[in-house]
Amino acid sequence: MAVSGSKENGGRLPEVVIIGAGFGGLSAARALAGLPLRVTVIDRRNYHLFQPLLYQVATAGLSPAQIAAPIRRILRGQKNTRSVMDRVVGIDRDRRVVTTETQTFAFDYLIVATGARHNYYGNDQWEETAPGLKKIDDATLIRRRVLLAFEQAENATSDAEVQRLLTFVVVGGGPTGVEMAGAIAELARKALAEDFRRIDPGTARVILVEAGPRLLPTFSEPSSLAARKQLEALGVEVIAGVAVAAFDAGVVKLADGSTIESNCAVWSAGVMASPAARWLNSNRDAAGRVLVSGTLTLPDDPRIYVVGDTASLVDARSVAVPGVAPAAKQMGRYAARSIARHIHTQSPLPPFRYRNYGNLATLGRKAAVAEFGPLRLSGFPAWLLWSLIHIYFLIGHRNRLGVILDWAWAYATYDRGARLITGSSE
Amino acid sequence: MAVSGSKENGGRLPEVVIIGAGFGGLSAARALAGLPLRVTVIDRRNYHLFQPLLYQVATAGLSPAQIAAPIRRILRGQKNTRSVMDRVVGIDRDRRVVTTETQTFAFDYLIVATGARHNYYGNDQWEETAPGLKKIDDATLIRRRVLLAFEQAENATSDAEVQRLLTFVVVGGGPTGVEMAGAIAELARKALAEDFRRIDPGTARVILVEAGPRLLPTFSEPSSLAARKQLEALGVEVIAGVAVAAFDAGVVKLADGSTIESNCAVWSAGVMASPAARWLNSNRDAAGRVLVSGTLTLPDDPRIYVVGDTASLVDARSVAVPGVAPAAKQMGRYAARSIARHIHTQSPLPPFRYRNYGNLATLGRKAAVAEFGPLRLSGFPAWLLWSLIHIYFLIGHRNRLGVILDWAWAYATYDRGARLITGSSE
Numbered sequence: 001m002a003v004s005g006s007k008e009n010g011g012r013l014p015e016v017v018i019i020g021a022g023f024g025g026l027s028a029a030r031a032l033a034g035l036p037l038r039v040t041v042i043d044r045r046n047y048h049l050f051q052p053l054l055y056q057v058a059t060a061g062l063s064p065a066q067i068a069a070p071i072r073r074i075l076r077g078q079k080n081t082r083s084v085m086d087r088v089v090g091i092d093r094d095r096r097v098v099t100t101e102t103q104t105f106a107f108d109y110l111i112v113a114t115g116a117r118h119n120y121y122g123n124d125q126w127e128e129t130a131p132g133l134k135k136i137d138d139a140t141l142i143r144r145r146v147l148l149a150f151e152q153a154e155n156a157t158s159d160a161e162v163q164r165l166l167t168f169v170v171v172g173g174g175p176t177g178v179e180m181a182g183a184i185a186e187l188a189r190k191a192l193a194e195d196f197r198r199i200d201p202g203t204a205r206v207i208l209v210e211a212g213p214r215l216l217p218t219f220s221e222p223s224s225l226a227a228r229k230q231l232e233a234l235g236v237e238v239i240a241g242v243a244v245a246a247f248d249a250g251v252v253k254l255a256d257g258s259t260i261e262s263n264c265a266v267w268s269a270g271v272m273a274s275p276a277a278r279w280l281n282s283n284r285d286a287a288g289r290v291l292v293s294g295t296l297t298l299p300d301d302p303r304i305y306v307v308g309d310t311a312s313l314v315d316a317r318s319v320a321v322p323g324v325a326p327a328a329k330q331m332g333r334y335a336a337r338s339i340a341r342h343i344h345t346q347s348p349l350p351p352f353r354y355r356n357y358g359n360l361a362t363l364g365r366k367a368a369v370a371e372f373g374p375l376r377l378s379g380f381p382a383w384l385l386w387s388l389i390h391i392y393f394l395i396g397h398r399n400r401l402g403v404i405l406d407w408a409w410a411y412a413t414y415d416r417g418a419r420l421i422t423g424s425s426e
Numbered sequence: 427m428a429v430s431g432s433k434e435n436g437g438r439l440p441e442v443v444i445i446g447a448g449f450g451g452l453s454a455a456r457a458l459a460g461l462p463l464r465v466t467v468i469d470r471r472n473y474h475l476f477q478p479l480l481y482q483v484a485t486a487g488l489s490p491a492q493i494a495a496p497i498r499r500i501l502r503g504q505k506n507t508r509s510v511m512d513r514v515v516g517i518d519r520d521r522r523v524v525t526t527e528t529q530t531f532a533f534d535y536l537i538v539a540t541g542a543r544h545n546y547y548g549n550d551q552w553e554e555t556a557p558g559l560k561k562i563d564d565a566t567l568i569r570r571r572v573l574l575a576f577e578q579a580e581n582a583t584s585d586a587e588v589q590r591l592l593t594f595v596v597v598g599g600g601p602t603g604v605e606m607a608g609a610i611a612e613l614a615r616k617a618l619a620e621d622f623r624r625i626d627p628g629t630a631r632v633i634l635v636e637a638g639p640r641l642l643p644t645f646s647e648p649s650s651l652a653a654r655k656q657l658e659a660l661g662v663e664v665i666a667g668v669a670v671a672a673f674d675a676g677v678v679k680l681a682d683g684s685t686i687e688s689n690c691a692v693w694s695a696g697v698m699a700s701p702a703a704r705w706l707n708s709n710r711d712a713a714g715r716v717l718v719s720g721t722l723t724l725p726d727d728p729r730i731y732v733v734g735d736t737a738s739l740v741d742a743r744s745v746a747v748p749g750v751a752p753a754a755k756q757m758g759r760y761a762a763r764s765i766a767r768h769i770h771t772q773s774p775l776p777p778f779r780y781r782n783y784g785n786l787a788t789l790g791r792k793a794a795v796a797e798f799g800p801l802r803l804s805g806f807p808a809w810l811l812w813s814l815i816h817i818y819f820l821i822g823h824r825n826r827l828g829v830i831l832d833w834a835w836a837y838a839t840y841d842r843g844a845r846l847i848t849g850s851s852e
Contacts, residue, residue: 046577046847063489065844072621073845082623085577085847102581136848151472151511155528195498197508401831409827418491419499421472421511422562 013038013080014343017098017107019088019276021048021071023325024308025113027332029081035340039081040105042098046070046085049136050394052325053403055176057139058266059183060147060191060416064136066402067394088114091279093301109303109339112276112290113332116309116323119272119287129247130169130265133176140422142266146184147421149264150192153199160261166204167262169252171244172269173210174217175361178227180266181208182364185234190365191416206236207260209252211243211269216369218322219359223369226378230367244269271323276310285312294351296335305338307331316351325393327354362386439464439506440769443524443533445514445702447474447497449751450734451539453758455507461766465507466531468524472496472511475562476820478751479829481602483565484692485609486573486617486842490562492828493820514540517705519727535729535765538702538716539758542735542749545698545713555673556595556691559602566848568692572610573847575690576618579625586687592630593688595678597670598695599636600643601787604653606692607634608790611660616791617842632662633686635678637669637695642795644748645785649795652804656793670695697749702736711738720777722761731764733757742777751819753780788812 014037018025021043032039047068056062072083086100091110098105118132131138146168153165166188170181188204195201208215208231214224215231215238228238243255252260270287277284282298283291289312290298296311298304308328313321321327334352341349358372360382368382377385387407394400440463444451447469458465473494482488498509512526517536524531544558557564572594579591592614596607614630621627634641634657640650641657641664654664669681678686696713703710708724709717715738716724722737724730734754739747747753760778767775784798786808794808803811813833820826 046573046845063491063844064848065489065846068846070621070845076621083621084581086581136846140848147472155510155512157528195496195502195509401835402828405827405831418489419472419496420491420494420562422490422566 014108015040015106016109016111016339017042017105018111018113019043019098020113020115020274020308020310021045021083022051022113022115022308022328024115024310024328024332025111026071026074027329028111028113028305028307028336029075029078029332031333031336032339033078033080035080035343037080037109037339037343039078040084040107041071041075041081042084042086042088042100042105043071044085044087046072048074050390051134053390053394054133054136054139055179055183057136057418058133058142058146058180059187060143060419061183062403062406063418064140066406068136088279091276093280093304109305109342111305111307111332111335111339112280112310113306113308113328114274114276114310116271116273116287116289118267119270120267121270123246126247126267130171130267132267133180134271143418144421145264146187147419150188150196150199150201150204151421154196156199162199163203163205164250164261165263166199166201167260167264168204168206169260169262169265170206170208171265171267173208173212173215173238173240174268177208177210177266177268178215178231178361178363180268181206181236182231182234182362182367185231185236186364187416189235191419207262208236208238209242209244209254210238210240211255213241215240216359216361219361219369219371220376223359223371223376223378227361227363227369230363230369230378233367234364271309273310273312276306280304280306287312295338295348296331296352297338303342305335307335313352315354317353319354319356321352321354322356326357330354360386360389440534441466441532442535442537442765443468443531444537444539445469445524446539446541446700446734446736447471447509448477448539448541448734448754450541450736450754450758451537452497452500453755454537454539454731454733454762455501455504455758457759457762458765459504459506461506461769463506463535463765463769465504466510466533467497467501467507468510468512468514468526468531469497470511470513472498474500476816477560478816479820480559480562480565481605481609483562483844484559484568484572484606485613486569486845487609488829488832489844490566492832494562514705517702519706519730535731535768537731537733537758537761537765538706538736539732539734539754540700540702540736542697542699542713542715544693545696546693547696552673552693556597556693558693559606560697569844570847571690572613573845576614576622576625576627576630577847580622582625588625589629589631590676590687591689592625592627593686593690594630594632595686595688595691596632596634597691597693599634599638599641599664599666600694601785603634603636603692603694604641604657604787604789606694607632607662608657608660608788608793611657611662612790613842615661617845633688634662634664635668635670635680636664636666637681639667641666642785642787645787645795645797646802649785649797649802649804653787653789653795656789656795656804659793660790697735699736699738702732706730706732713738721764721774722757722778723764729768731761733761739778741780743779745780745782747778747780748782752783756780786812786815 050067053067185206188201192201246253273288277290290306309323362368368386370377370382476493479493611632614627618627672679699714703716716732735749788794794812796803796808
């Protein structure tokens, strides 16, 4: 039954299938380079997306191509690996195959790294009004809506309509929500400030609604407070401790009975794992994430790994592994190393431990909050650090150069490089 | 009846409405800067598009934002001018108003610069199979189809299917068709060459079909021939003297009875003016262009100008003004100068004369053909000239810098910066 080395396969190399080329899947694939096995990376898109900068696409600071790189391009030098663009429709654990829309892929080892989508907690109809920010198409949709709001306000005939069009609601005070709110406020007050004749974009209201008691709940309280102060300095109105109750036409209703007249909302209040748990028919947590063992495998199947936002794990040091890019990368590398050990029939790895190198969130053009163990930064030093780290982790020298150029330009001029309203009208 | 100066308007400034912010409309708007009149530029998009480089977006070389600039940003320093994003639905010549979806705009002078769309010569149903290349959404659609063809070929199960997926048909041998064919061939043979495992992108066929006897009919015969040779050196198959008869599912039928199995076609075989002639209820030529007087106005209405691809004119030197960017810019500036004269009740301008500074078309990464009067260039010198000219005319220093960077990178590495398959699946 065991398929632990090439010999036991009748001479063929072990097949590793990786589903998803986000941070987790791609890290796993790279860590398998050069090993005596065949790796297949399946993704329904042709690019790896650097999601932490997606909010900059949504607010016209960067172009999609600057934060995305073709998966085949990234992996083309890795001779044991092939890349497949296809949509997975199921996993057959008994037959050991992954089925896509066009093919089936047999595996000896499987790494599921399919990420997460927004979680509307049962109110999926809210997505149309308040899209989330996970994909490039989400970002260009939000960019379209935000920029269009200013154009429509310029054409509007009543003050009430102008005010409604220039009110933006961001739901969820985690890093994405905080970054979106800061970026929209800066877009209105800086980049667009002098471009209109009838409206004053500087009067736009940006309202950040967080159901919990404070912003950035995974950060320390002082950092939360610093973030709130910096956002308020940018002109963002923060409402904490109140959940959204409903989205109606042009009105956001809050749980305390108050309402906000707005046509443009963004959802960043929670994520739900991809349908991987259903495919695997395995146990999952409330957010749909697969409950994995300490070695990141299914408890009853040590050759099926689940990593990144799709996995639910309290690690060996009782740390609940968060759904962030560094965790996904660490899990992807762990899964790859674990497979390599297994093939060489070495002793298994000790259980996975998440190493938290720090928390970072940016707040507009030159402020951020950062925490590295006991070290806390805020304001410009944190922003500088944030910029360096994000540029460093961007894949591909070309993207790095383009982003540096655009950021330097934006920093010097407040200009935004990607103010395009594209896509069909809704 | 005359509205020739501010006095005759009861003290109000003359209103100039410009419809369309392409090369013609934008040149007119800029030439009206600082004059004692009120200028309104109406466009249904929020950006000016540098159409001559659109084929590079369609072939993953550039991002949309690199060849587009927000109209309000371009005009924001021009205090007598406002920019309106709206869709024009009609022109009332008697009441002197332009009607958009949300408003009406009274005018004393009107400049119609609404450009052109593809012309399928009565076969509009071909557009779905063979889209043209005029808008950003066209370019991202074509980019999606071209890149997807390689991905689907990699997943295909039969050789016939691979061959069909890797056959690209470009219809029309004018500059756009020639540039598209060259860019697709290079994409296949260079940028994608090492990225696939099962297919060899280098085996892709790129077929350029031109109904007339030779490519680039507006160029001299030697340049046509040079273009054909350079394209063939890139691996493009040129079929001249044969028109397309029909597009069926997966098959392009030619007028000589032959067929080409292909799933991916691009249309660049002709243009049809925008519906402006209908709005104006004026005489038009076979391509729907408004027949204008020698001063670019309607023959019976000397305050309504039509410029650029929307106008049909044989100029004072019996030159039929072509539908190219330099002609549109010259016409836009002429209309603005003519209005300025009219307001100051100076003698009218002499009739418009098109100055042809030359013809240019690029053929892949380092070849082109160029003609400037008696001077003819081809190969690398022509390409260098083409690059310099296009960068010079790109609006906005930021875009110039970005394009230079991307071209330098592509030149050094053959890499393409925008290999994204985005948009909903069709």
